Structure formats: C-alpha cells, structure tokens
Amino acid sequence: MLDTLVAGLRSLLPHDSVITDPVRLRTYECDGLTYHRATPGVVVLPGTAEQVARVVRLCNDFGVPFVARGSGTGLSGGALPREDGVLIVTSKMRRILEIDLDDHRAVVEPGVTNLAITEAVRDRGYYYAPDPSSQQVCSIGGNVAENSGGAHCLKYGFTVNHVEACEIVTPDGDLVTLDRMDPGYDLLGAFVGSEGTLGIATKITVRLSRAPQTVTTVLAAFESIEQGGQAVSAIIGAGIVPAAIEMMDALAIEAAEAAVACRYPEGAGAVLIVELDGPQAEVERQFAQLTEICSGAFELRVAADPAERAAIWKGRKSAFAAVGRISPAYIVQDGVVPRTSLPSVLAAIDRLSAEHGIRVANVFHAGDGNLHPLVLFDDAEPGAGERAEVVSGAILDLCIEHGGSITGEHGVGVDKSRYMPRMFSEADLDTMQLVRCAFDPRGLSNPGKVFPTPRLCGEAPGVRKGVHPLVESGKAEQF
Amino acid sequence: MDPKLINDCVHCGFCLPTCPTYTLWGEEMDSPRGRIHLMKQHVEGTPITPEMAGHFDACLGCMACVTACPSGVQYDRLIEQTRVEVEREHVRDPQERAVRGIVFSLFPYPRRLRLLRPGMRLAERMAPFLTRVHPGLGAMAALAPHVERRQRLPRVVRARGERRGVVGMLTGCVQGEFFPQVNAATARVLALEGCDVIIPPGQGCCGALSVHSGRDDQARRLARRTVRTFEQAGVDTVVVNAAGCGSSMKEYAELLGREPGFKVRDLSEFLTELGPVAKRHPLPLTVAYHDACHLAHAQGVRAQPRELLMGIPDLDLREIPESAICCGSAGTYNIFQPQAARDLGDRKAEMVGTTGAELLVSANPGCTMQIAAAMRRAGAEIRVAHTAQVLDASLRGVGL
Numbered sequence: 001m002l003d004t005l006v007a008g009l010r011s012l013l014p015h016d017s018v019i020t021d022p023v024r025l026r027t028y029e030c031d032g033l034t035y036h037r038a039t040p041g042v043v044v045l046p047g048t049a050e051q052v053a054r055v056v057r058l059c060n061d062f063g064v065p066f067v068a069r070g071s072g073t074g075l076s077g078g079a080l081p082r083e084d085g086v087l088i089v090t091s092k093m094r095r096i097l098e099i100d101l102d103d104h105r106a107v108v109e110p111g112v113t114n115l116a117i118t119e120a121v122r123d124r125g126y127y128y129a130p131d132p133s134s135q136q137v138c139s140i141g142g143n144v145a146e147n148s149g150g151a152h153c154l155k156y157g158f159t160v161n162h163v164e165a166c167e168i169v170t171p172d173g174d175l176v177t178l179d180r181m182d183p184g185y186d187l188l189g190a191f192v193g194s195e196g197t198l199g200i201a202t203k204i205t206v207r208l209s210r211a212p213q214t215v216t217t218v219l220a221a222f223e224s225i226e227q228g229g230q231a232v233s234a235i236i237g238a239g240i241v242p243a244a245i246e247m248m249d250a251l252a253i254e255a256a257e258a259a260v261a262c263r264y265p266e267g268a269g270a271v272l273i274v275e276l277d278g279p280q281a282e283v284e285r286q287f288a289q290l291t292e293i294c295s296g297a298f299e300l301r302v303a304a305d306p307a308e309r310a311a312i313w314k315g316r317k318s319a320f321a322a323v324g325r326i327s328p329a330y331i332v333q334d335g336v337v338p339r340t341s342l343p344s345v346l347a348a349i350d351r352l353s354a355e356h357g358i359r360v361a362n363v364f365h366a367g368d369g370n371l372h373p374l375v376l377f378d379d380a381e382p383g384a385g386e387r388a389e390v391v392s393g394a395i396l397d398l399c400i401e402h403g404g405s406i407t408g409e410h411g412v413g414v415d416k417s418r419y420m421p422r423m424f425s426e427a428d429l430d431t432m433q434l435v436r437c438a439f440d441p442r443g444l445s446n447p448g449k450v451f452p453t454p455r456l457c458g459e460a461p462g463v464r465k466g467v468h469p470l471v472e473s474g475k476a477e478q479f
Numbered sequence: 480m481d482p483k484l485i486n487d488c489v490h491c492g493f494c495l496p497t498c499p500t501y502t503l504w505g506e507e508m509d510s511p512r513g514r515i516h517l518m519k520q521h522v523e524g525t526p527i528t529p530e531m532a533g534h535f536d537a538c539l540g541c542m543a544c545v546t547a548c549p550s551g552v553q554y555d556r557l558i559e560q561t562r563v564e565v566e567r568e569h570v571r572d573p574q575e576r577a578v579r580g581i582v583f584s585l586f587p588y589p590r591r592l593r594l595l596r597p598g599m600r601l602a603e604r605m606a607p608f609l610t611r612v613h614p615g616l617g618a619m620a621a622l623a624p625h626v627e628r629r630q631r632l633p634r635v636v637r638a639r640g641e642r643r644g645v646v647g648m649l650t651g652c653v654q655g656e657f658f659p660q661v662n663a664a665t666a667r668v669l670a671l672e673g674c675d676v677i678i679p680p681g682q683g684c685c686g687a688l689s690v691h692s693g694r695d696d697q698a699r700r701l702a703r704r705t706v707r708t709f710e711q712a713g714v715d716t717v718v719v720n721a722a723g724c725g726s727s728m729k730e731y732a733e734l735l736g737r738e739p740g741f742k743v744r745d746l747s748e749f750l751t752e753l754g755p756v757a758k759r760h761p762l763p764l765t766v767a768y769h770d771a772c773h774l775a776h777a778q779g780v781r782a783q784p785r786e787l788l789m790g791i792p793d794l795d796l797r798e799i800p801e802s803a804i805c806c807g808s809a810g811t812y813n814i815f816q817p818q819a820a821r822d823l824g825d826r827k828a829e830m831v832g833t834t835g836a837e838l839l840v841s842a843n844p845g846c847t848m849q850i851a852a853a854m855r856r857a858g859a860e861i862r863v864a865h866t867a868q869v870l871d872a873s874l875r876g877v878g879l
Contacts, residue, residue: 023508023520024508026516026520027513028507030490031490032491045506073492091506091507111505136496137493258551260549318493318549320549321493321549321550322549322550323489324487324550328486
C-alpha cells in the first residue's frame with residue numbers, strides 16, 4: 001500500500017522531496033532520543049503549507065499514519081517515525097514571513113529555528129522569550145508541538161504564552177487557523193503542547209518581547225547541592241522573580257567544563273545561575289537582596305559584559321550534550337517537583353544512584369522545580385542500560401510522589417506514555433482521548449505517542465470510579 | 480572507520496544549523512548528524528551505495544560542526560577516514576573519475592600549475608564551453624583569478640632590525656602559483672617583524688588537497704616530502720599563510736605516525752604570539768574579515784587575524800553575518816560540487832555585501848577566489864586581499 005501512496009506523494013511534491021531510499025530513510029529513524037528507533041516508511045519534505053495539507057489528505061485516503069518532525073531534537077521521542085507511515089519533515093519550511101514590531105509579532109514557518117527569530121529582531125531591541133537549551137537548532141514548529149520551555153520560562157512563561165496564532169493542517173487535511181483572540185474554547189491552548197496528535201502547525205505567529213533594559217547574570221558557587229537548593233527557596237521566598245534560576249551539580253559541571261571550558265569556580269558542589277532582568281532600579285535592588293541571600297556561596301561571580309554572560313550560559317546550555325564527554329550513554333530525564341521538595345528529592349535521587357551503581361548528573365531549572373537528571377551508563381556494559389532505565393523511572397515516581405509531574409518541558413512522547421497512568425486516572429486519560437478524537441477521529445496523527453494504549457474513538461470512556469489521585473493526596477479539590 | 484568515534488555522537492543536532500549543506504537543503508542525510516548516521520550504517524555492514532557516497536561527497540569538510548559539537552565528536556577525523564573508504568569502495572562514473580584525475584594530477588604540483596598560467600586569461604571566456612564538457616571544469620575556469628607576475632622568492636629573507644626569530648615558510652601550490660604577491664607580502668611582514676625567513680626551494684604541495692579528498696597515499700607521499708624539506712632546512716617553526724595547508728600540516732603526526740621536527744603556525748597565530756614591534760601606518764579602509772573554515776574551525780584561529788587587523792590605525796573592521804558558514808570553496812569542492820558551491824558562494828556574497836566593506840580579507844586562496852567570483856556574479860565586485868597583504872601595506876606605509 002505504501003508503494004501506491006509513494007506514487008501519490010511523488011505527484012504532489014518535487015522529486016527530491018520524497019525520500020524512499022532505505023539508507024537515507026534510516027537517518028530519520030530517531031530524534032534527540034536515540035533509545036527508540038523506527039525507520040519511517042517514507043519521508044517527505046514539503047515546502048509549503050498547502051503541500052503538507054495535500055500529504056495529510058493523501059494519508060487519510062490510504063488510512064496511513066503520519067508523524068511530523070522539525071529539527072529532530074526532541075527528547076521524548078515525540079517525532080519517532082512509524083514504519084508503516086509517512087514522516088513529514090518541516091526543515092525546508094524555514095522562512096520568516098513577516099515581522100511586525102509595532103504589534104510585537106512575527107509570522108514564521110514551522111522549520112524556522114527558535115534562535116533565528118531572536119536573531120532577526122535582536123538589533124531592533126526585541127527577542128523571542130522561550131529559550132530551550134537547543135534553541136540554536138530546535139524548530140519553532142517542534143516548540144509548539146511540545147510547548148517547549150527553557151531557562152527563562154520561570155519569569156516569562158512557556159511557548160504557549162508566546163504563540164498568538166497557528167495555521168495548522170488538521171489530522172484530516174484541512175488548513176485552518178487557530179487564533180488566541182477567537183471567542184469560545186481556547187483551541188490554540190489545546191493545540192500547543194499536543195505533541196503532534198492534533199495536527200501539524202504550518203505557520204506560527206509568535207509574540208516578540210522587548211529586550212529588558214538591564215540584565216545581570218550571577219554565578220553562585222556552593223559547597224553542596226543542599227545549600228544551593230536552600231538559596232533557590234530563599235530567593236523565591238523573598239518575592240524575587242528572576243528571569244532564570246538554574247542549578248548544576250558537580251558531575252554536570254565536570255561535563256560542561258570538559259566540553260566548553262566554562263571555567264566555573266573550582267570545587268563547587270553546585271552552581272546556581274541567577275539572571276535578573278528588567279528596569280535598572282529594580283534589578284539593582286534585587287541584586288542587593290540576592291547577594292545577601294547567597295551569602296553562603298563561596299564565590300559569587302557577576303558577568304561584567306555580554307561576553308561573560310554568554311560564557312556563563314554556555315556551560316549550562318551545552319550541559320546535556322556535554323555529558324557525552326563523561327559517559328558513553330545517558331538518559332536525559334525531565335520531571336517536576338514543588339520547589340520546596342527540591343532538597344528531599346535530590347537526596348532521594350542520590351540514594352537511588354548509590355543503590356543501583358548508576359551515576360546521575362543534575363542540571364535543572366531550579367526556579368520552577370523542573371529537574372533534568374542525566375542518568376549515566378555505559379551501553380557496552382551488559383545490564384547497565386536496564387539499570388539506568390530503572391533509576392530513570394524511579395525518579396519519575398519520586399516526582400509523582402511529591403505532587404509533581406512526569407514532564408516539565410520535554411513532553412510525553414513515546415518515552416513517557418507508560419508513566420501517564422501513574423499520574424492520571426483512567427477517567428483523566430479517557431477525557432484526554434475525547435479531545436484527541438474530536439481532532440483526529442481516525443487516530444492517524446502521530447499515533448502511539450502520549451497515551452499508553454491506543455483507545456479507539458468509538459469506545460465509550462468509562463465513568464470515573466473512586467477518588468481522583470490528586471484529590472486524594474490533597475493537591476486538588478473537586479467541586 | 481573507528482566505531483568509537485561514531486559513538487561519541489549523541490544525536491543532539493547542535494551541528495545542524497552550522498552545516499552548509501543542511502543550511503542549503505534542510506535534509507538530515509546532508510547534515511553532520513545524518514552523515515555520522517550513514518557512517519554508522521556502513522560500519523554495521525551496509526555497503527557504500529552511490530547515494531551514501533553522494534552525501535559524503537557533498538560534505539565540504541568545513542569543520543563548523545566540530546566547533547559546534549558539545550560532545551566533542553571528531554568529525555574531522557571521521558570524514559577523512561570515510562573519504563578514504565569511499566575512494567576504496569565506491570566506483571565513480573567515468574566522467575567524474577576523469578575530472579577528479581585532472582584535478583589531483585594538477586593542483587598538488589606547482590610546476591604543472593605554472594603551465595596553466597598563460598592560459599588563465601582565457602579561462603573565463605572558456606568557462607561556458609568547459610561547463611558543457613563537465614560543470615566542474617566550468618566552475619574551475621570561472622574561478623580562475625587574474626594572475627600577477629611571478630615573484631621569485633629568495634632562499635632567505637633577512638630580518639630587519641633586531642632579530643627575534645628564525646622561521647620556515649611554506650609557499651604552497653595554489654598560493655604560490657596564483658597568488659605570488661601573498662607569499663611575497665608574508666615574507667616581508669615576517670622580516671619587518673624581526674624574523675629571518677627561510678624559504679626552501681623545491682617545496683611542493685603539503686598534501687592538504689589529497690587528505691581532504693581521501694587520497695591517502697598521495698597525501699602521505701606529499702606530506703613526507705614537505706616534512707623532509709623543512710627538517711633539512713633546520714627550522715623549528717614553519718609559518719603557513721594558507722588555512723587549508725596549515726590545518727593539514729598541524730595533523731602530520733597523525734597522518735605519518737611521527738611528530739615532524741618543527742611546529743606549524745598560521746601566520747596570524749605566529750605574529751600575535753610574537754607580538755608587534757614594527758610601526759603600523761594608517762590604512763583608512765573598511766574591511767570585512769572572512770573566517771576561512773580551515774583557520775577558524777580546524778585550527779581555532781579566529782581572534783588573532785582580527786587582532787592584527789584592528790592593530791592597524793584607521794582600519795574599520797566589519798563582521799560578516801553567518802561568519803561560521805563556509806563560502807563553498809572548500810578546497811576542491813567548488814570543482815566537484817559546482818552547484819552547491821555556487822549557492823553557498825552567493826549566500827556568502829550577500830552577507831559580505833551587507834557589511835558595506837570595500838575590501839574583503841581572508842587567509843585562504845580558495846575562499847578568496849570563491850567569494851570574489853560570487854561577488855562578481857552579484858555585480859558587487861569587491862577587492863580582495865590576504866591578511867598578510869594588508870599588514871604588509873601598513874608596515875611599509877604604502878597603499879593597498
């Protein structure tokens with residue numbers, strides 16, 4: 001069947017935009033998460049929204065599933081291809097279509113990289129706020145699919161807070177626009193973060209922000225991670241909302257040092273990167289408070305100029321990939337805990353690590369309790385991968401136990417779908433299915449992601465039995 | 480190919496936006512991450528298919544990905560090993576083989592290049608005809624620079640003023656034959672800065688072109704001869720003014736399995752380490768400095784040439800946007816992959832145009848020819864010079 005489909009695809013797209021050569025296809029077998037692999041049935045690289053829509057309609061005609069992919073940097077396997085399906089890659093759709101500074105907006109195609117938007121407006125004093133660590137390569141379409149975050153989302157919010165409208169190709173191939181200003185249900189809100197299960201974004205209107213008057217970046221080195229954690233709580237407790245508070249532990253520092261020679265203070269058990277931004281007077285006042293709060297730090301380094309600021313951030317932003325320098329293989333975990341639980345969760349991760357003989361490096365957005373433990377192992381050692389998986393999974397259990405979440409910004413994808421039932425009751429999952437079925441009744445748009453077991457849309461979701469786990473744990477109330 | 484080097488890649492994709500071919504086409508298999516994936520397939524038993532070879536051939540070897548990689552993947556070594564494998568396993572079509580044969584029996588041999596010189600004036604006019612024979616030949620002709628009178632360099636150029644060092648100097652093949660004035664400027668600058676410059680006669684190609692194209696045996700032969708020449712000259716530092724040559728010579732130990740008896744330094748690197756002594760005369764010029772990939776990415780020399788240029792009074796240095804992206808010259812790339820090279824050249828020309836500079840400075844003869852040709856196509860002809868020539872003009876207090 002795929003053969004007939006391919007013939008159809010070739011009639012819709014330029015010759016070199018349809019890839020069927022097996023050697024070439026395999027280069028698309030995984031995204032940033034290499035643990036899961038599947039060679040796509042066929043890869044297409046459309047150049048326009050109309051072409052995406054036609055491809056999706058053709059998939060519908062044949063009842064073939066399709067998966068969208070941007071730059072392939074996702075860390076939850078959200079863009080894992082289907083062997084029986086079409087991989088729609090948006091990397092040729094990378095034009096910035098419109099920049100309207102009066103309205104603080106830019107309209108871009110999905111393949112444009114996150115950083116390219118900022119670069120296009122930076123010299124006029126604007127920027128695009130969400131900044132995933134992979135911002136120089138990750139695509140804005142992927143950011144929308146995953147509702148990507150980044151270090152500065154503590155103060156400015158996630159992708160969902162910076163997208164004004166999306167032109168999407170619906171799972172049945174219609175080209176429609178979802179606008180934040182539309183009355184009625186916030187469909188744009190539902191679409192952002194839907195991980196490719198509700199359609200493919202083909203044009204994105206993003207909000208541009210004014211660059212702050214002043215930015216002060218501080219690197220505070222602590223002897224232990226507990227001290228660092230306490231400082232984080234104290235900063236937030238004092239009512240300061242920094243643009244970012246990032247923490248790295250000794251192992252993560254070691255990796256970053258090996259990769260980019262970031263020259264963080266020697267002998268640090270943990271470093272905090274705190275960035276304050278805004279009007280000068282406010283930043284100065286907050287800086288004075290911050291200095292006092294971080295009095296326990298053995299070194300407090302303030303970036304004197306943009307180059308020094310970039311140097312501080314370079315260590316943090318390269319940390320994930322840099323871990324490749326100290327370990328042959330690793331799992332990047334993503335979970336959330338309440339800030340106040342940071343010290344106890346970190347201590348528990350430490351215990352898990354010792355128990356299983358698996359090293360764990362910690363890099364995280366401390367300000368919003370978004371952990372990124374890097375579980376290190378040697379894939380050449382038999383059984384190490386499995387042990388790492390166990391540790392990685394146990395960390396998510398810890399997050400749930402403490403009233404947190406199984407993902408902060410990387411998405412559920414294929415990697416965490418099996419953890420969804422630990423966090424949500426069957427009734428919750430059924431409700432999510434109803435939303436999904438409203439958009440994608442045939443289940444062709446990125447099937448097998450987010451939800452543990454594909455449920456048919458015709459199946460009636462059951463009535464919730466028993467008390468919701470969040471109600472039971474006192475985290476939520478039901479009216 | 481070394482599977483260990485392949486496994487260093489964690490598939491993060493940070494290399495993608497720095498890769499010239501990914502920038503052009505947006506396709507995974509023409510990105511460093513994709514190419515490493517192809518290498519992995521090959522190591523795991525997939526034979527080199529024509530498609531696979533095509534993606535390796537399309538790599539410019541600019542090493543921008545090496546700079547961008549946080550995991551420290553040695554893509555430079557990987558692609559060199561891969562090219563050797565491609566040369567060994569893959570059978571190219573006869574026409575392609577013929578063109579490659581011409582290039583590799585011509586460029587690394589200064590004496591053969593010399594025979595071309597009289598015909599260079601005709602080259603541009605012959606380009607359309609040659610294009611019909613093979614696009615690569617046409618591209619080669621279109622790039623041909625206007626050659627200047629040959630300048631025979633003495634065996635030794637004595638230091639002016641207090642002697643601060645003795646260095647050997649590589650004259651190179653393309654640099655020496657097509658840009659003799661650059662070598663002359665290099666020797667003068669070194670002498671004015673207080674160095675005795677030893678220029679052994681009978682130097683040949685350093686082997687760079689062959690290394691970068693997987694022609695292992697030829698590379699080793701040429702490298703060995705170069706090492707012998709400079710070891711016999713008895714210098715402990717060899718100064719190189721062509722980025723591609725410098726980067727290959729710095730890797731001689733790996734290629735030959737033994738450390739040569741001398742250090743290799745790029746001219747700008749050497750001069751910055753030595754420190755300026757000679758007086759700089761003002762040069763009221765707006766200059767755009769182009770990072771040659773084999774200088775910036777392969778040797779990590781970025782700050783030094785800028786520092787030297789900024790040390791010249793009245794010189795206004797402008798940065799070229801997207802400076803980390805290759806101009807498309809890449810050794811022999813503009814001959815073997817004329818279309819991609821042309822697209823990259825046009826892109827670079829556009830970026831150079833935005834600087835409003837009147838002079839383009841670069842440290843590699845290939846880049847200079849490539850960008851000058853692209854600027855000509857865009858109708859925005861720009862003067863070009865090597866860093867050495869700008870310094871030479873300033874040191875001697877003459878115009879440029």
